[in-house]
Amino acid sequence: xxxxxxxxxxxxxxxxxxxxxxxxxxxxxxxxxxxxxxxxxxxxxxxxxxxxxxxxxxxxxxxxxxxxxxxxxxxxxxxxxxxxxxxxxxxxxxxxxxxxxxxxxxxxxxxxxxxxxxxxxxxxxxxxxxxxxxxxxxxxxxxxxxxxxxxxxxxxxxxxxxxxxxxxxxxxxxxxxxxxxxxxxxxxxxxxxxxxxxxxxxxxxxxxxxxxxxxxxxxxxxxxxxxxxxxxxxxxxxxxxxxxxxxxxxxxxxxxxxxxxxxxxxxxxxxxxxxxxxxxxxxxxxxxxxxxxxxxxxxxxxxxxxxxxxxxxxxxxxxxxxxxxxxxxxxxxxxxxxxxxxxxxxxxxxxxxxxxxxxxxxxxxxxxxxxxxxxxxxxxxxxxxxxxxxx
Amino acid sequence: xxxxxxxxxxxxxxxxxxxxxxxxxxxxxxxxxxxxxxxxxxxxxxxxxxxxxxxxxxxxxxxxxxxxxxxxxxxxxxxxxxxxxxxxxxxxxxxxxxxxxxxxxxxxxxxxxxxxxxxxxxxxxxxxxxxxxxxxxxxxxxxxxxxxxxxxxxxxxxxxxxxxxxxxxxxxxxxxxxxxxxxxxxxxxxxxxxxxxxxxxxxxxxxxxxxxxxxxxxxxxxxxxxxxxxxxxxxxxxxxxxxxxxxxxxxxxxxxxxxxxxxxxxxxxxxxxxxxxxxxxxxxxxxxxxxxxxxxxxxxxxxxxxxxxxxxxxxxxxxxxxxxxxxxxxxxxxxxxxxxxxxxxxxxxxxxxxxxxxxxxxxxxxxxxxxxxxxxxxxxxxxxxxxxxxx
Numbered sequence: 185x186x187x188x189x190x191x192x193x194x195x196x197x198x199x200x201x202x203x204x205x206x207x208x209x210x211x212x213x214x215x216x217x218x219x220x221x222x223x224x225x226x227x228x229x230x231x232x233x234x235x236x237x238x239x240x241x242x243x244x245x246x247x248x249x250x251x252x253x254x255x256x257x258x259x260x261x262x263x264x265x266x267x268x269x270x271x272x273x274x275x276x277x278x279x280x281x282x283x284x285x286x287x288x289x290x291x292x293x294x295x296x297x298x299x300x301x302x303x304x305x306x307x308x309x310x311x312x313x314x315x316x317x318x319x320x321x322x323x324x325x326x327x328x329x330x331x332x333x334x335x336x337x338x339x340x341x342x343x344x345x346x347x348x349x350x351x352x353x354x355x356x357x358x359x360x361x362x363x364x365x366x367x368x369x370x371x372x373x374x375x376x377x378x379x380x381x382x383x384x385x386x387x388x389x390x391x392x393x394x395x396x397x398x399x400x401x402x403x404x405x406x407x408x409x410x411x412x413x414x415x416x417x418x419x420x421x422x423x424x425x426x427x428x429x430x431x432x433x434x435x436x437x438x439x440x441x442x443x444x445x446x447x448x449x450x451x452x453x454x455x456x457x458x459x460x461x462x463x464x465x466x467x468x469x470x471x472x473x474x475x476x477x478x479x480x481x482x483x484x485x486x487x488x489x490x491x492x493x494x495x496x497x498x499x500x501x502x503x504x505x506x507x508x509x510x511x512x513x514x515x516x517x518x519x520x521x522x523x524x525x526x527x528x529x530x531x532x533x534x535x536x537x538x539x540x541x542x543x544x545x546x547x548x549x550x551x552x553x554x555x556x557x558x559x560x561x562x563x564x565x566x567x568x569x570x571x572x573x574x575x
Numbered sequence: 576x577x578x579x580x581x582x583x584x585x586x587x588x589x590x591x592x593x594x595x596x597x598x599x600x601x602x603x604x605x606x607x608x609x610x611x612x613x614x615x616x617x618x619x620x621x622x623x624x625x626x627x628x629x630x631x632x633x634x635x636x637x638x639x640x641x642x643x644x645x646x647x648x649x650x651x652x653x654x655x656x657x658x659x660x661x662x663x664x665x666x667x668x669x670x671x672x673x674x675x676x677x678x679x680x681x682x683x684x685x686x687x688x689x690x691x692x693x694x695x696x697x698x699x700x701x702x703x704x705x706x707x708x709x710x711x712x713x714x715x716x717x718x719x720x721x722x723x724x725x726x727x728x729x730x731x732x733x734x735x736x737x738x739x740x741x742x743x744x745x746x747x748x749x750x751x752x753x754x755x756x757x758x759x760x761x762x763x764x765x766x767x768x769x770x771x772x773x774x775x776x777x778x779x780x781x782x783x784x785x786x787x788x789x790x791x792x793x794x795x796x797x798x799x800x801x802x803x804x805x806x807x808x809x810x811x812x813x814x815x816x817x818x819x820x821x822x823x824x825x826x827x828x829x830x831x832x833x834x835x836x837x838x839x840x841x842x843x844x845x846x847x848x849x850x851x852x853x854x855x856x857x858x859x860x861x862x863x864x865x866x867x868x869x870x871x872x873x874x875x876x877x878x879x880x881x882x883x884x885x886x887x888x889x890x891x892x893x894x895x896x897x898x899x900x901x902x903x904x905x906x907x908x909x910x911x912x913x914x915x916x917x918x919x920x921x922x923x924x925x926x927x928x929x930x931x932x933x934x935x936x937x938x939x940x941x942x943x944x945x946x947x948x949x950x951x952x953x954x955x956x957x958x959x960x961x962x963x964x965x966x
Contacts, residue, residue, distance in 0.1 A: 185752075185817040187590025192583065198834065199578025361576075393814035396798045396822045403794035407787045423784035426576040426834070431787045434830065442821070443589065 185394055185443035192437045194330050195356040198430065200422075202360045203320050206236050206278070207243035213316050213355035215276025218247040219269055221289045222280045223254070227322065230366060236280060236320060248272045253281060256458050256465070257288040259338045262302060265292035269315065279319045279354075283326020283378075283465075286319050290334040290352045293317045306336055308551045311349025319357040324364055324429040325375030325466060327382055327436020329357035337459055344459035345550045359433065361425035369416060373523040374466025376412045376428065380405060380516075381450060381469045382435040387491060388447035388480070388559040398490075400440035405495045407431045409519065416523050449557030450476045452550065453567060456542035461533050470525035471532050474517040475573035478510075480560045485509050529574050536575060543567035576785055576834035583828045585721050586747040589821065591813075593751045594711050597627050597669070598634035604707050604746035606667025609638040610660055612680040613671040614645070618713065621757060627671060627711060639663050644672060647849050647856070648679040650729045653693060656683035660706065670710045670745075674717020674769075674856075677710050681725040681743045684708045697727055699942045702740025710748040715755055715820040716766030716857060718773055718827025720748035728850055735850035736941045750824065752816035760807060764914040765857025767803045767819065771796060771907075772841060772860045773826040778882060779838035779871070779950040789881075791831035796886045798822045800910065807914050840948030841867045843941065844958060847933035852924050861916035862923050865908040866964035869901075871951045876900050920965050927966060934958035 195213075197205045210218060218240060220233075227233050240247055250265050268274070269292060277296075279289035293314040295302030305311050311332075321329045328334065332352040337344045364372070383401045407427055414424040434440065453476065454468040481488050489505040492498040492512020501507040517527065526532045546556050547564045555561040562570070586604075588596045601609060609631060611624075618624050631638055641656050659665070660683060668687075670680035684705040686693030696702050702723075712720045719725065723743040728735045755763070774792045798818055805815035825831065844867065845859040872879050880896040883889040883903020892898040908918065917923045937947050938955045946952040953961070 185590070185814060185821075187593065188587075190587040190589065191585075193586075195580065195582040195584075197580050199576070202578065393818070395801050396795070396818040396825070399794035399798045400791060400825070403790035404787070407790045410786050423576060427784070427787040430576075430833070434787070434791070439825065439830065443817070 186391055186445070188442045190438065190442050191350065192330060192353065192439065194354050196330070196359060196433070197356065198359045200360060200362055202358045203232060203235050203363070204239050206318070206320065206358060207239035207241070207245055209356040209358070210240065210245055210276055210278065210318060211243045213276070213318065215316060215318070216245060217272065217274050218245055218276045218278050219265065219272070219274045219292065220247050220249045220278050220280060221253065221265060221285055221292065222249070222251045223282070223285050224251070226366070227280050232280065232320070232322070232363060247278075248274065253285045253288045255284050256337045256344060256462060257284040259303060259336055262288055262291040262295060262336060266295035266302060269296035275315060277315050277317045279317065280322070282321070282323030283328045286317075286321070286326065286328040286354070287334040287336060289317055289319070290314065290328070291336050291347070294347075294351065303338060305347040305349070306338070306345040311347055311351050314351040316355045317352070319354045320363070321357060321359050321429070322363045323367060323371065323375050324425070324432040325378040327379070327432055329354060329359065330433040330437035335455070342459045343549055344455040357433075359429050361422055361429045364425050364429065365420050365422070367419070369419065370524060371464070372415060372419065373412070373525055374464040375432070376408055376523060377466035377470045377520060377525055379428070379432040379435045380408050381473060383440070384473060385448050385450060386441035386444070386446045388487070389444040390559060391444035394444045397440050397442065397444055402491065402494050404431045404435050404440065405491070409495070412523055445558045447557050447559035449559065449562055452546050452552065452556040453570060456546050457532065457534055460538060460542060463532050463534070467526055467532060470520040471528060471574050474513050475570045477513045478573060479566065479570045481506070481509050481513070483560045488512055534574070539568050539571040543571060577782055577836070579833045581829065581833050582741065583721060583744065583830065585745050587721070587750060587824070588747065589750040591751060591753055593749045594623065594626050594754070595630050597709070597711065597749060598630035598632070598636055600747040600749070601631065601636055601667055601669065601709060602634045604667070604709065606707060606709070607636060608663065608665050609636055609667045609669050610656065610663070610665045610683065611638050611640045611669050611671060612644065612656060612676055612683065613640070613642045614673070614676050615642070617757070618671050623671065623711070623713070623754060638669075639665065644676045644679045646675050647728045647735065647853060648675040650694060650727055653679055653682040653686060653727060657686035657693060660687035666706060668706050668708045670708065671713070673712065673714030674719045677708075677712070677717065677719040677745070678725040678727060680708055680710070681705065681719070682727050682738070685738075685742065694729060696738040696740070697729070697736040702738055702742050705742040707746045708743070710745045711754070712748060712750050712820070713754045714758060714762065714766050715816070715823040716769040718770070718823055720745060720750065721824040721828035726846070733850045734940055735846040748824075750820050752813055752820045755816050755820065756811050756813070758810070760810065761915060762855070763806060763810065764803070764916055765855040766823070767799055767914060768857035768861045768911060768916055770819070770823045770826045771799050772864060774831070775864060775868075776838045776841060777832035777835070779878065780835040781875075781950060782835035785835045788831050788833065788835055793882065793885050795822045795826050795831065796882070800886070803914055836949045838948050838950035840950065840953055843937050843943070843947040844961060847937045848923065848925055851929060851933060854923050854925075858917050858923060861911040862919060862965050865904050866961045868904045869964060870957065870961045872897070872900050872904070874951045879903055925965070930959050930962040934962060
């Protein structure tokens with residue numbers, strides 16, 4: 185196991201009606217003037233926003249609002265939020281929504297206390313200072329509610345880039361599974377896929393002897409396999425939503441990823457797809473992951489065979505573990521199809537002629553210096569070949 | 576899943592030489608005058624104390640020292656530590672040792688900023704204020720390095736009682752698996768047993784539909800089953816020690832215990848044994864747990880059958896799952912024996928004639944009002960019967 189540090193000081197309030205604690209939690213973590221950041225009107229129509237405001241009012245906390253966050257959140261709105269925070273002397277950013285809203289809120293929080301361009305952080309500058317952020321999660325997917333990460337798309341050029349830093353860990357996150365019950369099935373499935381991707385990215389490691397984190401990752405994958413069909417069958421299944429929601433946080437707060445190299449090639453390769461076609465991140469990952477795993481399989485057949493056996497219940501083929509590894513990838517692909525995820529470029533709306541451009545952008549953008557992936561370093565030609573596996 | 580809150584803001588520095596960060600971490604978390612609290616001379620003889628002091632010196636942090644913590648740490652030394660902290664204006668308590676030392680340090684930290692008797696906290700008063708605590712862990716076992724808990728034995732009457740509160744979460748914990756390599760095999764095995772007990776206590780729940788935490792608990796149990804024999808075979812196996820150390824923290828920071836009722840009958844029943852005979856907590860648990868599980872099995876046969884199948888690899892007997900449940904308990908008992916743990920009163924040095932007294936103390940002490948256990952409420956007669964299963 186590699187040396188590591190782990191620090192995840194986010195306060196979680198989990199369960200029914202947890203959003204009624206918003207005001208008390210903002211106060212506890214030092215907020216007195218809040219920016220409420222959100223996406224579309226669904227949080228208003230559902231009545232959630234009224235409850236949040238009532239909770240803030242009860243603690244005499246004032247607020248301004250900024251809606252309009254889109255999936256694959258854009259830099260334009262971030263700049264707007266930063267201006268608003270500075271003008272209104274906001275001291276706390278409250279995200280009400282899914283990963284996109286939270287990521288946008290984090291970017292605003294950093295930019296509001298930085299004299300330069302917030303995009304610097306998305307070009308590699310470590311995030312060391314930001315306004316405190318709280319979240320009220322409405323989609324189990326990105327794990328941003330417990331992570332130090334944020335991904336933003338710059339509108340000029342549609343570059344999708346990530347930033348990370350301790351200051352990006354939310355001070356609190358409110359996780360009420362009931363708030364996710366109104367999500368359309370497709371978005372629910374995209375969330376499930378994203379959570380499983382966060383687990384697979386960590387599973388693909390070159391660090392030996394990391395049984396504890398292997399087992400934790402497998403545990404969370406098994407949970408998703410058990411719970412996702414239940415929630416697809418009955419979107420109002422609170423219990424299944426609850427299991428998925430906690431698994432989604434645990435999958436990405438990195439307690440199961442410490443002390444080991446991780447991959448993240450699938451994310452880098454997917455980011456190009458969602459930046460180019462504005463497809464859902466989870467849907468893109470569903471197409472990308474089986475292709476990446478298939479391409480990388482020979483690098484460590486036993487690792488893919490192990491997850492196939494332990495998670496997908498494939499019988500270990502001792503004579504040819506490659507068969508087990510392949511069966512596991514196929515089982516994962518079938519699972520993703522079964523919850524309504526696309527399986528190729530066509531279903532995703534992606535185009536073969538963009539492959540070269542996307543492969544180049546993946547390998548040379550976001551601070552990458554010619555390759556992606558921590559498991560197998562993949563150069564532009566490799567990434568092109570992987571995209572072709574998705575045709 | 577039940578509603579819950581989860582807040583675990585401990586900073587972990589994990590790996591080789593991590594203790595050299597001590598000074599920087601004390602400074603980061605606001606310490607300028609430290610009480611170094613420790614047990615016997617092993618931390619001095621090993622050179623660890625010199626490295627810790629050098630690290631504090633490098634940051635110009637002054638310190639006083641208090642050694643002498645015993646297993647099942649006593650109130651007498653806690654009072655001494657509190658006096659010392661008040662006299663020397665200590666503002667940070669640093670525990671260098673295992674769970675006993677950390678628990679003692681937490682009690683000192685609470686008492687140092689409280690006008691009353693620190694024992695009030697161990698009679699049920701919530702711990703809301705304490706000096707900040709940091710830890711340098713030398714035994715993977717108690718999980719106190721990441722938990723809000725502390726257990727102290729009051730010398731008058733030898734009552735062993737627990738206290739809990741947010742202020743008891745360490746600000747930082749330094750986890751260097753190499754520091755545990757010098758532990759004698761028996762103590763290592765006691766630590767393994769304690770970690771597994773923290774998992775089983777959480778597994779025994781009446782809350783339905785908690786797959787995510789079930790799976791996480793099973794993952795950590797599987798890790799222990801894999802790693803413990805490796806470390807018993809070769810005490811210098813750093814990798815096995817590292818896996819156990821992270822599993823030990825995860826087993827008790829409660830991320831795998833949230834949103835569900837838990838049991839803790841085994842701990843309450845064991846505490847009487849170690850208070851009475853001063854046996855190692857882990858050794859006591861090894862004797863207690865199979866008896867408790869056997870006694871409670873019929874309350875929820877499928878829960879014990881599930882852990883038997885998923886963790887111990889027992890084949891599910893669909894016609895009679897009780898057979899599977901029994902096989903799982905037997906497998907656990909055999910595993911504990913295989914790492915050198917005792918299996919009955921005699922091997923533990925306990926006496927039949929004390930059963931009635933211990934059962935009464937378990938059920939009526941520590942704020943208990945006639946029973947122990949959150950899974951099956953066990954009254955004095957039940958606890959007596961359970962002790963008799965250990966004869």
